[in-house]
Amino acid sequence: MNIMLNLRAVRGRAYPRVIGALREPSWMLWEVVLPMLSIAAFIYFYRSLNAPKEFEGFVVLGGVMTTYWLNVLWGMASQFYWEKETGNLQLYLAAPMSKMSILAGMALGGIFGTTVRAVSIIFIGVFVFEISFVISHPFLLVAIFMVTLLAMYGMGMMFASLYLLWGREAWNMNALFQEPIYFITGQNFPVKALGPTVAMAASVIPLTLGLDAMRQLLFPEAAGWGFLDPMLELGILCVSAVIMLVMARQLLAFMERKGRETGKLTMRWQ
Amino acid sequence: MPGVYSIESRSLTRTFKSKGEVVEALKEVDLSVRQGELFGLLGPNGAGKTTLIKIFTTLLLPTSGYAKVAGHDVAKEVKQIRPIINMVTGGEHSGYGLLTVRENLWMFSQFYGIPGKVAKERIDSLIDRMRITHLADRKIRTLSTGERQRVNIIRAFMTGPKIVFLDEPTLGLDVETSRLIRRYVKEWLEQDGERTVLLTTHYMMEADELCDRIAIINDGEIVALGTPRELKKRIQDETAIGMEISPEIDLGWLDGTKGVMGYSAKEEGGMLSARVVMEDDSAVSDVLSGVTARGGRIISFYKDEPTLEDVFVKLTGRGLE
Numbered sequence: 001m002n003i004m005l006n007l008r009a010v011r012g013r014a015y016p017r018v019i020g021a022l023r024e025p026s027w028m029l030w031e032v033v034l035p036m037l038s039i040a041a042f043i044y045f046y047r048s049l050n051a052p053k054e055f056e057g058f059v060v061l062g063g064v065m066t067t068y069w070l071n072v073l074w075g076m077a078s079q080f081y082w083e084k085e086t087g088n089l090q091l092y093l094a095a096p097m098s099k100m101s102i103l104a105g106m107a108l109g110g111i112f113g114t115t116v117r118a119v120s121i122i123f124i125g126v127f128v129f130e131i132s133f134v135i136s137h138p139f140l141l142v143a144i145f146m147v148t149l150l151a152m153y154g155m156g157m158m159f160a161s162l163y164l165l166w167g168r169e170a171w172n173m174n175a176l177f178q179e180p181i182y183f184i185t186g187q188n189f190p191v192k193a194l195g196p197t198v199a200m201a202a203s204v205i206p207l208t209l210g211l212d213a214m215r216q217l218l219f220p221e222a223a224g225w226g227f228l229d230p231m232l233e234l235g236i237l238c239v240s241a242v243i244m245l246v247m248a249r250q251l252l253a254f255m256e257r258k259g260r261e262t263g264k265l266t267m268r269w270q
Numbered sequence: 271m272p273g274v275y276s277i278e279s280r281s282l283t284r285t286f287k288s289k290g291e292v293v294e295a296l297k298e299v300d301l302s303v304r305q306g307e308l309f310g311l312l313g314p315n316g317a318g319k320t321t322l323i324k325i326f327t328t329l330l331l332p333t334s335g336y337a338k339v340a341g342h343d344v345a346k347e348v349k350q351i352r353p354i355i356n357m358v359t360g361g362e363h364s365g366y367g368l369l370t371v372r373e374n375l376w377m378f379s380q381f382y383g384i385p386g387k388v389a390k391e392r393i394d395s396l397i398d399r400m401r402i403t404h405l406a407d408r409k410i411r412t413l414s415t416g417e418r419q420r421v422n423i424i425r426a427f428m429t430g431p432k433i434v435f436l437d438e439p440t441l442g443l444d445v446e447t448s449r450l451i452r453r454y455v456k457e458w459l460e461q462d463g464e465r466t467v468l469l470t471t472h473y474m475m476e477a478d479e480l481c482d483r484i485a486i487i488n489d490g491e492i493v494a495l496g497t498p499r500e501l502k503k504r505i506q507d508e509t510a511i512g513m514e515i516s517p518e519i520d521l522g523w524l525d526g527t528k529g530v531m532g533y534s535a536k537e538e539g540g541m542l543s544a545r546v547v548m549e550d551d552s553a554v555s556d557v558l559s560g561v562t563a564r565g566g567r568i569i570s571f572y573k574d575e576p577t578l579e580d581v582f583v584k585l586t587g588r589g590l591e
């Protein structure tokens with residue numbers, strides 16, 4: 001495998017997303033202001049109930065991590081579908097680099113763009129809603145954050161090929177993964193509140209355990225709301241990240257082969 | 271490589287299953303394109319041109335038979351093929367609208383691992399060659415179809431390919447852009463004897479002007495192959511006439527007229543522009559009186575050099591469009 005070629009390809013595919021995040025200020029409205037409105041609604045709801053202060057923190061943290069999840073759904077999972085329509089996908093397939101480089105570039109570019117958004121949400125949380133948190137285990141926190149992203153984007157890479165195989169069903173999948181996920185991953189409240197069975201099922205989505213672990217680390221006074229021990233959650237996330245990435249690779253190869261066989265997957269029919 | 275064809279296929283067949291029906295897009299296609307050739311595939315919509323291009327560009331597998339590019343089998347040796355080929359499709363909308371022309375091209379150059387500085391030089395020189403220097407920093411979503419196709423041409427040629435596949439590259443383009451693209455493709459081939467181009471088109475003028483050799487393809491089959499001159503010689507003994515008729519009338523009756531081998535007709539500015547190929551001169555008067563008898567007025571009538579379209583009409587009984 002040609003390493004320089006693939007590094008360049010990763011950088012090439014990440015590039016339009018980096019430029020996009022910096023060049024088009026319209027995302028500010030859709031991806032910071034609108035999510036902030038729903039975050040604000042939850043915060044005032046908790047305040048009206050006199051809920052513990054850390055619940056407001058949960059909401060901001062949930063908002064930040066959900067921004068990444070939305071990027072995984074709309075910027076990764078459904079991306080090949082778009083790329084097929086524009087004709088980019090067939091150019092990617094006919095080019096000499098590993099197709100995993102395209103997925104990696106999409107993910108890195110997406111993470112960059114989303115981080116710009118996420119940071120804005122944290123700022124608003126801290127300065128407008130006066131959320132406070134403590135960073136007691138910085139390394140563990142960073143490790144959990146990174147591995148959560150890896151697992152989430154790995155899942156997005158996997159879905160990218162799957163959605164091509166599923167065709168139109170893909171949109172329903174995204175809708176399914178978007179709304180109910182807000183609820184079951186415990187975006188705005190601890191997942192433990194749903195009971196162990198639902199919490200376990202929801203943990204298939206890396207967002208759930210990542211959120212739960214980060215919540216325990218950032219708001220220690222609410223540690224009792226934790227579902228599992230953060231170290232254990234980190235371990236599970238590591239394993240699932242590896243599984244997602246391996247599956248993504250397999251599905252990509254499968255999708256490409258199927259596309260070459262049927263002629264329908266990877267190209268718009270001209 | 272001596273003794274190896276740049277592009278080659280033997281008994282190449284490709285079928286599609288679509289809603290329970292089986293479509294044979296390519297039937298036993300044999301093709302041998304030599305290094306240095308500008309080879310044209312001329313055929314109407316649905317003839318199988320794109321299918322053939324997709325097989326050669328490793329996007330589609332043959333159903334049976336084989337296809338080779340630079341001696342490598344498209345089914346098994348994609349790693350050897352992909353670095354040395356590139357392609358452009360007519361009406362292509364590749365790239366990202368929010369990136370500028372230069373940024374898009376730079377991005378695509380990275381998928382071929384071209385070092386940044388080299389890529390920049392090549393892009394600048396091709397942008398100049400394609401006369402879009404003034405557009406280099408514009409976002410591509412603001413470009414016209416013709417301008418976008420110039421960018422696509424740069425995208426394909428900047429990676430230094432040995433073999434380029436052009437699938438109806440001038441489809442729907444303005445005259446100036448078409449001419450620029452044709453001239454560039456010719457020039458590119460002449461610069462280096464190891465280069466090869468396979469181009470598809472349904473514009474017979476394009477095939478005639480540009481190509482060293484042409485395969486006429488219809489319904490998935492190659493029905494004739496040769497240089498434009500050789501092909502046109504095939505209708506030396508026949509008679510081809512052109513005429514403009516107003517108002518438009520249905521020409522279906524020509525199919526049953528004695529001595530008529532086929533015809534093509536298209537609407538042009540409220541008139542019907544038709545070409546009819548006949549076995550010899552004796553059928554001409556029947557054709558003309560037949561038009562008049564059906565209420566058509568013959569605005570102009572001419573008998574000139576046979577065209578590639580006439581060859582196609584003779585072979586298939588119908589026109590290219």
Ligand SMILES: Nc1ncnc2c1ncn2[C@@H]1O[C@H](COP(=O)(O)OP(=O)(O)O)[C@@H](O)[C@H]1O
Nearest residue numbers: 263264286288293295315316317318319320321
């Ligand atoms: N993916 C596909 N599925 C089903 N039929 C297809 C597919 N691609 C092409 N075909 C059929 O194969 C034939 C050849 O198509 P194509 O190669 O696109 O022709 P051309 O490029 O010469 O217009 C047509 O009948 C077309 O309908």
Ligand SMILES: [Mg+2]
Nearest residue numbers: 270319320438
């Ligand atoms: Mg076509």
